[in-house]
Amino acid sequence: MRCSEADREEWNAFVAASPAGDVLQTWEWGELKARGAWEPIRIALRQDGAIVAAAGLLKRRLPIPGRSILYAPRGPVLDYSRDDLFRRMAAALRETALRERALLVKIDPPVEEASVADRILAAGFVRSGQGRDEGQGFGGEQPRCVMKLDLTPSLDDLLKQCKEKTRYNIRLAGRKGVTVRVGDSLEDMRSFYDLLLITAERDGFLVRSFDYYRDTWEILVARGLARLFLAEYEGKTLSGAIAYLLGDKAWYTYGASSNEHRNVMPNYLMQWEMIRWAKESGCSLYDFRGVSQSNDQAASDHLAGLNRFKAGFNAAFIEYIGEFDLPLSTAGYWMWRHGKPRAQAAMRGFARTLRRFGRR
Numbered sequence: 001m002r003c004s005e006a007d008r009e010e011w012n013a014f015v016a017a018s019p020a021g022d023v024l025q026t027w028e029w030g031e032l033k034a035r036g037a038w039e040p041i042r043i044a045l046r047q048d049g050a051i052v053a054a055a056g057l058l059k060r061r062l063p064i065p066g067r068s069i070l071y072a073p074r075g076p077v078l079d080y081s082r083d084d085l086f087r088r089m090a091a092a093l094r095e096t097a098l099r100e101r102a103l104l105v106k107i108d109p110p111v112e113e114a115s116v117a118d119r120i121l122a123a124g125f126v127r128s129g130q131g132r133d134e135g136q137g138f139g140g141e142q143p144r145c146v147m148k149l150d151l152t153p154s155l156d157d158l159l160k161q162c163k164e165k166t167r168y169n170i171r172l173a174g175r176k177g178v179t180v181r182v183g184d185s186l187e188d189m190r191s192f193y194d195l196l197l198i199t200a201e202r203d204g205f206l207v208r209s210f211d212y213y214r215d216t217w218e219i220l221v222a223r224g225l226a227r228l229f230l231a232e233y234e235g236k237t238l239s240g241a242i243a244y245l246l247g248d249k250a251w252y253t254y255g256a257s258s259n260e261h262r263n264v265m266p267n268y269l270m271q272w273e274m275i276r277w278a279k280e281s282g283c284s285l286y287d288f289r290g291v292s293q294s295n296d297q298a299a300s301d302h303l304a305g306l307n308r309f310k311a312g313f314n315a316a317f318i319e320y321i322g323e324f325d326l327p328l329s330t331a332g333y334w335m336w337r338h339g340k341p342r343a344q345a346a347m348r349g350f351a352r353t354l355r356r357f358g359r360r
Contacts, residue, residue, distance in 0.1 A: 001043050001044065001045070001092055002041070002042065002043055002096075003042040003043065003044050003054075007042070007044070008027045010051060011026075011027050011042065011044065011051065011054060012026050012027055012028075014044075014051040014054055014077070015054060015056075015077050015246070015247075016246050016247035017247060018077050018078075018079075020074075020077050020078065020079075020080065020109065020110055020111065021077055021246060021247060021249070022073075022074035022075070022077070022110060022246070022249075022251075023220070023225055023226075023244040023245075023246045023251065024056070024073040024074040024075070024142070025054065025055075025056040025072075025073070025074055025075045025076075025077050026056070026225060026246065027042070027056075028219050028220055028223055028225055029056060029073070029220075030042065030056055030058070031219055032215055032216065032219045032220060033058050035211075035215045035219075036212070037060055037061075038058040038059065038060055039058070039059040039060075039061075040056065040057070040058060040059075041057040041058075041059055041070070041096065041100070042054070042055070042056050042057070043055050043057065043092055043093075043096055045078075045085070045088055045089060045092060052078065052079075052085060053076060053077065053078035053079075053085055053088070053089050054075070054076060054077045054078070055072045055075050055076035055077070055089065055092070055093060055107075056072060056073075056075055056076075056077075057070045057071065057072050057075075057093075057096065057105070058070070058071045058072075058073065059100055059102070062103070064103075064332070066101050067101055067102070067103055067329075067332065068100055068101060068102045068103070069102055069103055069104055069105075069106065069336070070093075070096065070097055070100060070102045070104070070105045070106070071105075071106045071108075071141065072093075072105070072106065072107045072108060073108055073141065073142055074108050074109075074110050074142055075107060075108065075109070076089050076093070076107060076109070080109060080111050080113070080116045080119075083119055086119055086120070086123065087123060090120075090123040090124065090125075090326070093105045093107070093326060094124075094326060094328070097326065097328050098328060102328055103327070103328055103329045103332035103333055103336055104325045104326060104327050104328060104329075104332075104333050104336060105325065105326040105328070106128060106141070106323055106324070106325050106326075107120070107125070107323065107324050107325075107326070108141065108142050108320075108323045108324075109320070109321065109324075110320055111320060111321060112318060112319065112320060112321065113321070114321065116321060117321040117322075117324075120321075120324050121324070123326075124326060125324035125325060125326050126324065126325055126326075126327065127322060127323070127324060127325075128322065128323035128324060128325045129337060141323065142290075142323075143289055143290030143291070144293065144319060144320050144322050144323075145290070145291050145292070145293045145317065145318065145319045145320070146287055146288060146289050146290060146291060146318050146320070147287075147288040147289075147291050147307070147310040147311065147315035147316060147317055147318065148285055148286065148287050148288065148315055148316055148318050149275065149285070149286040149287075149288065149313055149314060149315040149316070150284070150285065150316075151275070151278060151279050151283050151284050151285060151286050152284050155276060155279060158275065158279070158314070159272075161314040162312060162313050162314055163311070163312045163313075163314070165312065166268060166312035166313055169265040169268035169269075170265075170268045170269055170272045172264070172265050172268075173231075173264055173265040173266055173268055173269035174269060176233070176264040176265075177233060177234070177264075178231055178232070178233045178238070178264050178265070178266045178269050179231070179232050179233075180229060180230070180231050180232075180269055180270050180273040181229070181230055181232065182227060182228065182229060182230075183227075183228030183229065183230050183240070186214065186217055188228055188230060189213050189214065189216075189217045189221075189228060190210065191230065191237050191240065192213070192228060192230065192237075192240035192241075192242070192254075192256060193210050193213050193256075195237065195238075195239065195240050195256035195257060195258055196213075196240075196254070196256040198256070198257075198258060198259060199255075199256040199257055202259065216242065220244070224245070225244060225245060225246060226242055226243065226244050226245070226253075227242070227243050227245065227277070228240065228241075228242055229241045229242075229243065229270055229273065229274055229277075230270075231266035231267070231269060231270040232266075233261055233264055233266060234261075236258070236260065236261070237258070238257060238258045238260065238261055238262075238264070238266040239255070239256065239257040239258070239266040239267050239270050240255070240256050240257075240270075241253075241254060241255045241256070241270055241271070241274060242254040243274050243277070243278070245278070245281060245283070248282060248283050248284045248285065249283055249284075249285045249286075249287060250274075250277075250278035250281065250283045250285070250286050250287065251286075251287040251289055252271070252274060252286070252287065252288050252289055253289060255267070267309070271309075271313065272313075274286075275313065286315075288310040288313070288315050290306070291303070291306055291307045291310060291317065292304055292306065292307050293319075
């Protein structure tokens with residue numbers, strides 16, 4: 001059941017071929033998170049010798065001696081139409097959690113069907129409380145609501161399907177002399193990170209340390225699972241983005257932009273070149289990832305702006321069924337449910353205070 005390094009190639013091939021597969025369930029994602037505070041645990045179910053279900057779990061130790069949590073980002077990976085397969089996976093997750101003395105197992109299946117949610121609840125899981133009613137921002141550890149673009153039409157048709165203003169801005173950026181290139185060095189990743197700090201200050205969100213992006217470069221980019229894009233104008237880097245690639249899917253994951261020369265629309269041309277790259281790489285789906293849960297494109301806040309930008313490329317709004325927890329300790333799970341939101345709120349308040357002092 002538990003996988004070893006010898007299973008890496010087979011594991012990644014299964015995840016890449018699955019309709020529910022995601023970079024966050026690859027072997028390399030576990031290696032990336034292991035450079036931080038997480039320990040990867042990989043379990044697989046087999047049938048006739050072949051993997052038929054997989055869960056890339058991340059284990060994090062808690063301040064409670066000997067206790068931990070387990071989390072499967074965008075997982076587990078399996079055919080969710082098969083009730084027998086999910087029941088086997090649920091049993092394997094429970095067994096693993098008990099062995100690791102985990103308070104809970106959090107899963108995050110990238111599926112939309114309500115019938116799957118019913119099946120998960122019937123297996124003893126509960127809704128995590130980070131959905132539409134209780135969640136903040138994107139509605140979970142990973143975005144519950146995303147926008148996806150079907151890449152099967154030709155590039156010409158994909159451009160025609162964009163909203164008129166989006167097409168105009170793509171062409172405007174080209175006329176103004178904006179160029180887009182692939183980042184090919186760690187120094188390019190540092191340039192992207194500098195833009196990310198500017199974006200975080202402008203839009204009010206927290207940013208990981210540069211170490212995380214260096215690790216992304218050394219693990220995901222180096223192994224072909226991610227690519228860095230940079231938009232430049234008159235010798236300056238104005239925008240940057242990181243995209244993931246696995247099988248026939250690509251994901252726009254991180255984006256950042258300067259406060260300068262925003263009128264030359266670098267983000268539009270960069271995004272279009274990323275779509276072109278995904279199409280030419282054989283992808284049939286381009287995932288713009290997180291958007292506001294309300295999908296109110298008329299609103300004036302930052303998240304509504306993301307929805308408008310992504311919808312401009314003709315991406316469709318998708319809502320997943322959300323995150324589910326399998327509690328293994330009633331008291332411990334209660335503390336987790338009530339303590340974690342307070343800690344997150346305190347961190348957001350601390351970040352706002354730092355930004356205020358930083359402006360003085």
